[in-house]
Amino acid sequence: MAHHHCYQYPHPAVTTDVAVFTIRDQQLKLLLVQRAGEPYQGMWALPGGFLDIDEDLEACAKRELEEETGIRGVYLEQLYTFGAPNRDPRERIISVTYYALVPSDCLQLKAASDAADAQWFALDQMPALAFDHQQIIALAHDRLAAKLDYSTIAFQFMPETFTLGELQTVYEILLNEPLDKRNFRKKILALKQIEEIGELRRTGNHRPARVYQLKNPERVDIIK
Amino acid sequence: MAHHHCYQYPHPAVTTDVAVFTIRDQQLKLLLVQRAGEPYQGMWALPGGFLDIDEDLEACAKRELEEETGIRGVYLEQLYTFGAPNRDPRERIISVTYYALVPSDCLQLKAASDAADAQWFALDQMPALAFDHQQIIALAHDRLAAKLDYSTIAFQFMPETFTLGELQTVYEILLNEPLDKRNFRKKILALKQIEEIGELRRTGNHRPARVYQLKNPERVDIIK
DNA sequence: GCAAAAGTGTTCCAGATACACCCATGT
DNA sequence: ACATGGGTGTATCTGGAACACTTTTGC
Numbered sequence: 001m002a003h004h005h006c007y008q009y010p011h012p013a014v015t016t017d018v019a020v021f022t023i024r025d026q027q028l029k030l031l032l033v034q035r036a037g038e039p040y041q042g043m044w045a046l047p048g049g050f051l052d053i054d055e056d057l058e059a060c061a062k063r064e065l066e067e068e069t070g071i072r073g074v075y076l077e078q079l080y081t082f083g084a085p086n087r088d089p090r091e092r093i094i095s096v097t098y099y100a101l102v103p104s105d106c107l108q109l110k111a112a113s114d115a116a117d118a119q120w121f122a123l124d125q126m127p128a129l130a131f132d133h134q135q136i137i138a139l140a141h142d143r144l145a146a147k148l149d150y151s152t153i154a155f156q157f158m159p160e161t162f163t164l165g166e167l168q169t170v171y172e173i174l175l176n177e178p179l180d181k182r183n184f185r186k187k188i189l190a191l192k193q194i195e196e197i198g199e200l201r202r203t204g205n206h207r208p209a210r211v212y213q214l215k216n217p218e219r220v221d222i223i224k
Numbered sequence: 225m226a227h228h229h230c231y232q233y234p235h236p237a238v239t240t241d242v243a244v245f246t247i248r249d250q251q252l253k254l255l256l257v258q259r260a261g262e263p264y265q266g267m268w269a270l271p272g273g274f275l276d277i278d279e280d281l282e283a284c285a286k287r288e289l290e291e292e293t294g295i296r297g298v299y300l301e302q303l304y305t306f307g308a309p310n311r312d313p314r315e316r317i318i319s320v321t322y323y324a325l326v327p328s329d330c331l332q333l334k335a336a337s338d339a340a341d342a343q344w345f346a347l348d349q350m351p352a353l354a355f356d357h358q359q360i361i362a363l364a365h366d367r368l369a370a371k372l373d374y375s376t377i378a379f380q381f382m383p384e385t386f387t388l389g390e391l392q393t394v395y396e397i398l399l400n401e402p403l404d405k406r407n408f409r410k411k412i413l414a415l416k417q418i419e420e421i422g423e424l425r426r427t428g429n430h431r432p433a434r435v436y437q438l439k440n441p442e443r444v445d446i447i448k
Numbered sequence: 449g450c451a452a453a454a455g456t457g458t459t460c461c462a463g464a465t466a467c468a469c470c471c472a473t474g475t
Numbered sequence: 476a477c478a479t480g481g482g483t484g485t486a487t488c489t490g491g492a493a494c495a496c497t498t499t500t501g502c
Contacts, residue, residue, distance in 0.1 A: 078305065430501075
């Protein structure tokens, strides 16, 4: 039953790995799974796994993400392909990596067969990571930071409806600096990416806030 | 001698393909090779080929590029990884694609074993292309256009020494619009990426131009 | 002396930044 | 009544865009 798939020349294995970001507890966090098997058993790694032979790359990333963490329907973008000859001790593995952004109200994490556990980690409190995943995360974080400036990618962190104050908080966490409320609102509304749904949300001892939603929830636009 | 490399699960093949751009005859051109064997025999394709099992991805792109076209030592950056299940009729192939920029004085093209011929094509005069290479080229062109705005990537088209007039012509070709000479010089010199070598170049019936060179020829910086 | 590209500063405009007060609610 | 975040407009600054003439050479 073993080694029935034979080729004239050696073939590397191909995997996908996904760096999933969200905003939780006023911090940017990343989703990791604890490895159930060798190699690097017990260490933490990005969700991901081997490509099925008739499966599209992005479909593989989505499938592994759902199998290992229960997350689905998120914004997903290809990041980079890693293929250093010895990045995996078992065999030559090419990893096509993706990064994903999930809304801050996404709670549906589940541990599944390939992963003993899945957990959110703040970027400055990461455990020891398997393979070259530290490098993948660093690149994903750089890309996310760059895209904040010239795209509407940050909207992908928002739940279906949200207030301008909540959106500003997300931007402040991502940029790690306070923003001016009036300038922020002016810039966001000028993008014409969100619209009022006509409701007010009351939370706490203060004036209720207008509720907005994205006009094109799936879309990330390049701005400027 | 065939099919000695066996695996428990099926493995895709991995290739690299490279979209090489240059400026020639006042046009942005792309390097294609004519396919010597099946599939798509006689059609044109990007230079590229199969990854050796112990070879780094970028090394593979550079090796195939030199084997098929004689070009070496160019600026090379990973573009995207294509892996639609039926993009190659032979077997499942994942292609890690790169794009490269070569200086406009690069003449060393040679036909080699895998490619019957190598030739520069203007982007609006492309022949029929093998596989999904049309799609790869479109993406590479988009990326190049985007990077013009926020990086110093255009300098990679310049030979070792050049004049500001030559540099402006390159930008005008890439952006497909005339530029104001004074604003262009102001912006370029503000980048502090080039320096005078102290010589003048006289070409034609007019005043000689100062000759410049890059301070860091290998480096591409993000600007703004 | 004429044609052709090299070289050089200033004005103007638009988009980003800085900034302070009133409003609606819960306790 | 007071504490809390929601909501709003204007003045200033800065970086990009527009713009014309003199210089040096080959013929």
